[in-house]
Amino acid sequence: MARPREFDENKVLRAAREQFWSVGYAGTTMDAIAAATGLGKGSLYGAFGDKHQLFLRVFDAYCTDIVNAVGRDLDGPDDQALERLRAHIRAVAANTAADTARRGCLLAKETAELSEHDAAVAARSLRTFDLLGEALATDIQAAQRHGDIDPAADPHELANLVLAVLRGIEALGKAGKNQATLQAIAETAIAVLPGPAPPARKRQRRRSLR
Amino acid sequence: MARPREFDENKVLRAAREQFWSVGYAGTTMDAIAAATGLGKGSLYGAFGDKHQLFLRVFDAYCTDIVNAVGRDLDGPDDQALERLRAHIRAVAANTAADTARRGCLLAKETAELSEHDAAVAARSLRTFDLLGEALATDIQAAQRHGDIDPAADPHELANLVLAVLRGIEALGKAGKNQATLQAIAETAIAVLPGPAPPARKRQRRRSLR
DNA sequence: GCGGTTCTGGACCGGTTCGTCAAGAACCAA
């Protein structure tokens, strides 16, 4: 009935992601994406609309990937929930430090660049952070059920604090903080988490965590 | 001897900062800065060299301003050091939430956009975060001297953790997290700080903080 | 006033940008 596509849409999306990731939205040119994929510009525009729509496709897929990856990191039985949380915090610090090219996180980069003026990006970004917070809260609740985290602490507030620390590690890594510093932040954050329920006579000291 | 400048250099730097802050480095055009200041492009280039040099002037001044502002927030007598730290954390959350235009922090934005490919920006950014960490550590040490923070905790590690939380609050604020969430993160972070030295028989539980 | 120096404004340059378009190629149902 009609001529079929000759290119793999996912390959184009990956190439576009590399460009946006490396030099940002404003710094990326459609010609560079065309050159990287070998496609003519007509095919690019025909398949994806325009630069902004192409970016949203890339950004949305990236956000989905992150949420899924974090979900896999944190999903599991209650008795290992705290250990999964610790491992996740350490992994974020380790991955950030291992990113010698200092590419950082596309979500962070594009949220910083575009969220002020681009409602679609802002909405996707906010939703992604909400989902990440939920994944953390779910794991923290599991750890509380198993008695590894003080049940008096609000799991959502704790989750948002952990989320803030993780995003802070990302930001500091981008600035060039070294591996030792990033890992120390991760360890300090882990050490500071409210442990098992303290003896009753001591509970009061934790009251402000609700 | 020669014709004097007709423009105020600081006004130009402020106008340029607004542009970079709003649309980033790649998104800013020299024509826009010229239009915003009423200057001809010849004057702009004559006074500042080129776009990159102008940006570095703006970025450097912004970093200096931040470091000074945080230093003022945290400087003071030992007996109020913890309260100053608490107030600072709360202020960052409040300011981030009050930033309804969602402009965020220029340091965070440009570090995300440029640090990967621009060594000058990366160096200034890293130095700025180091100075912010030092200011926090100095205040934490003061609070420890006064007995308001566990003297067994490493002040630099604690400072870097607080710094990460603050940068995380900034990142989440940019994504659109609401005021209540940001303030809750601040309060949770404050609540989680290791308080006064616990009784000797309890000290062991804090050991991992060193 | 005059001369030398610096500053100003904006026309201009070469290159780049996003997006379009037309001419042809590839496919498949009939």
Add this chain to the structure above:
DNA sequence: TTGGTTCTTGACGAACCGGTCCAGAACCGC
């Protein structure tokens, strides 16, 4: 084979980019 549909390619257009240049204006020591 043929005709209709969609895909591919890259030249093209109009606007825009960073940066230069120059003619003229403003200043000051003399």
